[in-house]
Amino acid sequence: MTQKSEAIKGNITQEMKDVAKQENIEVDKLARLIADGKVVIPKNVNSHAKACGIGEELSTKINANIGSSSKIDDLELEINKAKLAVEYGADAIMDLSTGSDLKLFRQKIMDAIDVIIGTVPIYEAGVVTLSKGKEIVDMDPDDIFKAIENQAREGVDFMTLHCGITKDLVSKLEKQKRMMGIVSRGGTFMASWIKHNKMENPLYENYDYLLELSYEYDITLSLGDGLRPGCLADASDIPQIQELVNLGGLVKRAQDADVQVMVEGPGHMPMNQIKANMEIQKTICHGAPFYVLGPLVTDLAPGYDHITSAIGGAIAASSGANFLCYVTPAEHLSLPSLEDVKEGVIASKIAAEAADVARGLPQSWMRERQMAKARKEFDWEKQFDLAFDKSKPRTYRDKCELDDDEMCAMCGEYCAVKIAKGDF
Numbered sequence: 001m002t003q004k005s006e007a008i009k010g011n012i013t014q015e016m017k018d019v020a021k022q023e024n025i026e027v028d029k030l031a032r033l034i035a036d037g038k039v040v041i042p043k044n045v046n047s048h049a050k051a052c053g054i055g056e057e058l059s060t061k062i063n064a065n066i067g068s069s070s071k072i073d074d075l076e077l078e079i080n081k082a083k084l085a086v087e088y089g090a091d092a093i094m095d096l097s098t099g100s101d102l103k104l105f106r107q108k109i110m111d112a113i114d115v116i117i118g119t120v121p122i123y124e125a126g127v128v129t130l131s132k133g134k135e136i137v138d139m140d141p142d143d144i145f146k147a148i149e150n151q152a153r154e155g156v157d158f159m160t161l162h163c164g165i166t167k168d169l170v171s172k173l174e175k176q177k178r179m180m181g182i183v184s185r186g187g188t189f190m191a192s193w194i195k196h197n198k199m200e201n202p203l204y205e206n207y208d209y210l211l212e213l214s215y216e217y218d219i220t221l222s223l224g225d226g227l228r229p230g231c232l233a234d235a236s237d238i239p240q241i242q243e244l245v246n247l248g249g250l251v252k253r254a255q256d257a258d259v260q261v262m263v264e265g266p267g268h269m270p271m272n273q274i275k276a277n278m279e280i281q282k283t284i285c286h287g288a289p290f291y292v293l294g295p296l297v298t299d300l301a302p303g304y305d306h307i308t309s310a311i312g313g314a315i316a317a318s319s320g321a322n323f324l325c326y327v328t329p330a331e332h333l334s335l336p337s338l339e340d341v342k343e344g345v346i347a348s349k350i351a352a353e354a355a356d357v358a359r360g361l362p363q364s365w366m367r368e369r370q371m372a373k374a375r376k377e378f379d380w381e382k383q384f385d386l387a388f389d390k391s392k393p394r395t396y397r398d399k400c401e402l403d404d405d406e407m408c409a410m411c412g413e414y415c416a417v418k419i420a421k422g423d424f
């Protein structure tokens with residue numbers, strides 16, 4: 001059973017009711033969007049997460065990645081990052097761990113938070129392979145499916161699976177002169193495996209089995225963009241579009257099997273290409289929700305990539321993307337710290353809200369009007385309460401050290417809002 005199969009039968013699930021209430025949308029309309037594959041509610045049958053809808057007509061959602069690496073393997077720190085990300089508004093957490101004891105790691109994170117959880121199971125298969133003293137290219141396809149099945153049983157809600165990188169695509173990629181080659185970790189695992197073994201991608205070849213597993217546990221497939229551009233110079237190139245065409249075919253097969261599916265997208269991309277990319281994705285992928293990793297609109301800002309990604313994310317989400325993966329200031333440089341996670345989530349919240357305002361979502365406009373009213377009335381507490389970051393604005397306000405509540409230290413007694421108050 002999946003949310004999609006129930007929606008097709010006309011059965012309204014508790015999750016649909018919850019999402020309809022959160023989003024202020026009629027539940028029958030929501031069910032139609034789910035039945036059509038335009039909205040997903042990632043919720044594994046074994047999951048205890050609260051329901052979250054992603055897709056057309058719903059507010060833009062954001063994901064925060066956490067997880068250990070082979071260099072930094074601190075369970076408590078990653079759990080604290082997950083909690084902090086949720087506190088600042090992340091709708092989903094992806095556990096991208098590649099350190100030790102991945103099962104325990106996932107379980108602890110699932111116990112610590114109540115938002116939906118995503119993973120990239122091929123990472124676990126890679127870790128298992130390396131632990132046997134082998135190389136990634138020696139990965140046993142059975143280990144990939146074992147990781148998927150184990151994680152499905154544990155209650156993972158959505159999984160990034162790089163099903164669209166085919167043998168044919170890998171051979172074409174070799175002839176393509178890309179600046180950055182492949183920058184997706186899962187994409188590289190898969191492409192290198194295909195090249196080394198001269199065999200077809202097991203996730204592509206056994207896609208029907210993957211659909212069976214996904215249906216059984218209601219895993220939402222997040223079809224990975226293994227060939228996403230890793231720099232502006234590679235944006236919208238032939239490998240990216242060819243993989244997207246493959247993903248479109250796989251989306252159709254998932255939708256026909258009543259499996260919930262969304263599609264991942266770029267990457268690094270000049271601003272002027274983002275809107276067209278979103279439209280092409282929606283057309284090729286049959287309206288499936290689009291989950292974008294950025295896009296980062298310049299490559300010249302390491303240390304500030306939460307900003308480059310928020311600019312791209314705002315354009316993407318106002319042009320059709322539904323789910324934004326956060327980027328932190330540590331992107332391309334290091335595993336993020338707690339402060340980096342907070343900065344990344346807030347940057348993504350800004351992008352999502354900017355897009356939702358542009359899309360005319362009533363809840364966003366209500367919050368924007370409330371903030372304007374609070375500013376006009378010098379209601380500082382209300383302003384702090386409405387802000388994505390409730391502590392930073394208070395710190396700035398406190399620094400003013402003013403007795404008069406009806407101004408700030410920016411203009412002092414020449415405060416335009418105070419002077420105009422009552423007149424305009």
Ligand code: SF4
Nearest residue numbers: 408410411415416417
């Ligand atoms: S003093 Fe200037 S910046 Fe501060 S609230 Fe008034 S108009 Fe705004």
